[in-house]
Amino acid sequence: MSTSSGRTSRRAWGTLSRARIVDAALRIARDEGMRALTIRRLASDLGASRMALYRHVADKDELVALVLDAIAEHEVVPPGIGEGPWDRRLRLLAATIRRELAAFPGLAEIVTTRTHHGPGALRTVELILEALAEAGLDDRQTARYYLVFLDLVLGRVQRELHGDVAGIHRDASLDATDRQPGDHPRLDAAEPHLRAITADEIFDTELDMLVHAIAHAAHR
Structure with missing residues (x-):
């Protein structure tokens, strides 16, 4: 002031x-x-x-906890999250978690190392578990795919912020000094697509794979 x-x-x-x-x-x-x-x-x-x-x-630690909880409660959970099919809700939560972790520099590191959740974060956890349970998973499967969901979303954000191993490997293959035209026809055909595919496309495809795996597990 x-x-x-x-x-x-x-x-x-x-x-x-x-x-x-x-x-x-x-x-x-x-x-x-x-x-x-x-x-x-x-x-x-x-x-x-x-x-x-x-x-x-009380201190800096409590201040950080309040900030994390406010982000979870007011930014991560989109309006109308309790409505619609389970897979739509799961995708929405994944997208908002990814967006907010990228919006606050340094937040991803705190989230991946902090061991305590406040009310806002617990509500997010509950919403994820609800979507998985409504897919038809039993309790053990729900717990399993909840952890897979976290690994996918948090891992994707960490890679985007600190260097994507897949991107590094792609560039190493495309820019290799020993690569000669015609020696690697599949790589030659894939090259323009490998250079054009975005992080959003990769994230959406990862979510597609997760949703299909959940649906398959529930059907079994």
Whole structure:
């Protein structure tokens, strides 16, 4: 909160709330990444003292937990997620999880290493499990494909953010110095497609494979 002279003014007593803190934290995390999110920086943006923030948030760890939960509850779960076929709901959840992990720099690393979930994250877990159960899977199959779903979505995001092994292998094959025209006809035929296929297409195909595997397991 800044004055016309450029100095940061103090927020009036009683105007700070946990909701305001989380909103400001989300802005910092989206614009600058999770590493930029500190109590000091947040206090400065809010025009409040760090001690004022500590009356609402115990520490940085709790602040990060609140941000994760807010993202899960308000950004990941799309409107109308409880309606429609199970496979549509599963695809929607996969797409929104991927989108939000990419939207907040550093979030994917936290999500893949953090071991505690708040209410928003637990709701997301429940929605995924509900979709799998409605596909016709038994409890063990539901648990199995839930873990496969997480591995697919979180793994895809990590690869897109930190280097895709498949992309590296593709480029190594296409740009090999020992490659001569006509020696590898299948690779020659695939080359324009290998260069054109997007990450979205790969993600959609991975989800197709998962949905087909779930349907097959349920049918058996």
